[in-house]
Amino acid sequence: MKILIAEDEFTTRMMVQVCLENWGYRVQSVTNGIEAWDILKKTDAPHIAILDWEMPEIDGVEVCRRAKEMDCENPPYIILLTSRDSKQDIVKGFDAGADDYITKPFNDDELRARVRVAERLVRTQFSLS
Numbered sequence: 001m002k003i004l005i006a007e008d009e010f011t012t013r014m015m016v017q018v019c020l021e022n023w024g025y026r027v028q029s030v031t032n033g034i035e036a037w038d039i040l041k042k043t044d045a046p047h048i049a050i051l052d053w054e055m056p057e058i059d060g061v062e063v064c065r066r067a068k069e070m071d072c073e074n075p076p077y078i079i080l081l082t083s084r085d086s087k088q089d090i091v092k093g094f095d096a097g098a099d100d101y102i103t104k105p106f107n108d109d110e111l112r113a114r115v116r117v118a119e120r121l122v123r124t125q126f127s128l129s
Helices: 010-022 033-040 060-069 087-095 108-128
Strands: 002-006 026-030 048-051 077-082 100-103
Touching: 002 010, 002 033, 010 026, 010 108, 026 033, 033 048, 033 060, 048 060, 048 108, 060 077, 060 087, 077 087, 077 108, 087 100, 100 108
Parallel strands: 002 026, 002 048, 048 077, 077 100
Antiparallel strands: none
16 A cells, blocks of 8 residues: 655654555655645545645645545545644644644554554445445
8 A cells, every 4th residue: 555655854754654664555755745735636646644744835734634625535544743742733633634643753653553544444445435
């Protein structure tokens, strides 16, 4: 399964990418919200996206909002990965349509567990459509 990572900070992007690739996922990574949005609009877009909140051009919350408003049968499963950890921010992220929320610094095992949940839900969605 292909996963999109949108993260402008190099070290975090590479840590997430290496983890995902080691777990057998194909990864497409970008450094800003416009690139992420352009990919998510395509018909062959990844079904899971891990978005940083604070990115250049368009922030992750806005990318999430746009992706969830697209007219498609199976919108992408979106995980916000961010250093924003206030209850208010978490609620704002979920209100924008995020399916999950992980705070930085992230734990590899937690990331893996949450990505597996995402994968199960995506596979279930496609089996029902």
